[in-house]
Amino acid sequence: MKLTMPRFDQARVLVLGDIMLDRYWAGPTSRISPEAPVPVVRVEQITDRPGGAGNVALNIAALGTGATLGGYTGRDEMADTLQAMLEGAGVKCVFERLDDMPTITKLRVISRQQQLIRLDFEASEFCAPGHSLEQHWSSLLEGCGALVLSDYAKGALVDPQPLIGAAKAVGVPVLVDPKGTDFSRYRGATLLTPNLHEFEAVAGRCRSEQDLVAAGEKLMTELDLAGLLITRGEHGMTLLRPGVEELHLPARAREVFDVTGAGDTVIAVLAASLAGGAPLPDAVALANIAASIVVGKLGTAAVSAPELRRAVQSETGSERGALSLDQLAVVVADARAQGEKVVFTNGCFDIIHAGHVSYLEQARKLGDRLIVAVNSDASVRRLKGSGRPINPQDRRMAVLAGLEAVDWVVCFDDDTPVSLLDVLKPDVLVKGGDYDKAGVVGWEVVEGYGGEVQVLGFVDNVSTTAIVERIQRNQGQDPSQ
Structure with a gap:
């Protein structure tokens, strides 16, 4: 497959979904606490990064594509931090700030490049009854080349059907990073991007490639999907489309440090590529290469257009x-x-x-x-x-x-x-x-x-x-x- 880079700089993508803050406390550990059998970490570095839908938007902006991010946050310091970071990276933020819920925050404690514990700060239930993403953000679809629904099962996308309908009405492809076992919520979307575990939780255990393809074709028919991209870790990715032979792409990562946020990178590159005019198979191939880059980095990370272009040139032998x-x-x-x-x-x-x-x-x-x-x-x-x-x-x-x-x-x-x-x-x-x-x-x-x-x-x-x-x-x- 001869790949060319899409016009990322001439595209715009709308991202809606669960917005969260990824916070990292890192430092050395050399002793066990006298209070409990746990390591003592001397925190020397504190890093904040956008997570969830925010990381998707950040990845899109890193490619030079216009990114708009919408979703719910609390009215707190974490939301201020997120907005400042995202807008500094070129993401347009349209947050609905709520008084009765905190901004979702995931705190990871790291030592010697190993995650020791993760602490989650979030409401036990989504506290925004009556709020509708479709009501607030469907008007932002104008001029977009793609809509990404980034679902982390935190409540922002309880009912995505109005958003899918609004996008389809204006000809905007809808890409969904799904969660849970009820994929019927995403009926009519253009493309779903579950990992293999998420896919099998819905479609059943797949013991062979034939089982995977058959289950995928059945799911696409039932949900009226234009495509299904199953990410399979060390086995790469499989793209399924109705009436088209399946496309298997091998994993390309040489060394894996951290898979955190890899799914965000995949759907971000997919959306930016489609919005930039790339055919779906090319967009998937670019996303596969981007995933191989991002898993070589520690923590949630973004892939820049120069990084991706160099990797493409290396793959195709066109770097010289x-x-x-x-x-x-x-x-x-x-x-x-x-x-x-x-x-x-x-x-x-x-x-x-x-x-x-x-x-x-x-x-x-x-x-x-x-x-x-x-x-x-x-x-x-x-x-x-x-x-x-x-x-x-x-x-x-x-x-x-x-x-x-x-x-x-x-x-x-x-x-x-x-x-x-x-x-x-x-x-x-x-x-x-x-x-x-x-x-x-x-x-x-x-x-x-x-x-x-x-x-x-x-x-x-x-x-x-x-x-x-x-x-x-x-x-x-x-x-x-």
Whole structure:
């Protein structure tokens, strides 16, 4: 499956459901309490993070997608903390604050990267009789590309049918992270995303892949679902759709530190991808990759668009090679977001020789990523004459892309790379030759935005022009000479 990144930045998602605060107290432990046989943790770090529907919204915003979060909270300090964190991350918060219930808070005590205990602060019953999410938030559906119902069985989504109906009426897909054993509450939703345990609690024990598919097809028919995504831990994910062959995706995590919030990440990437125009199978594949990233982090965590894009590029082998300018601008931005230093050089590179290889290896050592910009065939003819290039641009780019020192290759049609420098803004501009930096085309542009210019020497007595002249001199001679 060839994956491309959706336009996350042009999408908007509405998240409704149970909002909660995840609080972490962490520190070392070296003794047992004299009061009881329990470890004593010396708390050195207190961390607050949005949980539940808040974590879903945070994951969506981390991808660059517009996220609006609605739900119930208490009228307390925890709600203030949540709203400040979420709005600081770009999430629009539309909270219904209630006087007779606390904001749901989960306090986890951690030592040596192990969770020792979890303390929950919440009302024993949902204290909002007569309140309706549909009444308060269905108007926010306008302009949304997807609606996420994040159900943690805390009471916000006791009756989600009005919300599902309102979304379907305006053509907005509804994605549900379900809870409990009564999935009939989600009848008519676009996609349900239960884990295997939740699915089997409703559909019965599945002893084989055939059992899983059959039970899923039955559930989709009964509940009028457009799809069912079953997350299966180390066995990956299974996407079921009526009348379509099932899609099994293997788990990709290499090392699992914490599965907390992984389900939130899955549904967030699904929603943002669908809202950004991705087909459902592609959205599921992206969510699967995102899950492999997030379980490698401790605690509830979000996956950023650069992280996801890099993982996709690694999966598809497209993290290097020949790119268009638009593609290159994206990966350069990702590299910069990761703190990498980008080096840029340019030339015709008509016949790749030892001088080129040595020069590019030197250039690569000046940073973390090397871009090679190649003159197009038309540009080479203007610069070198009608007999050039010897090799067309696609072949020149392919050879350069195969060199270990080169990360990305891009073609340009102008006589100079100035327009590329304006767009990409590399940290270092490199040119080979025996002149000073004032002779490097584009040096003013690079130094103008704070970059640097480097001039490297070529290997002596090696050049494309010399090679071409030697070939021409040898034409027509006896091969034995």
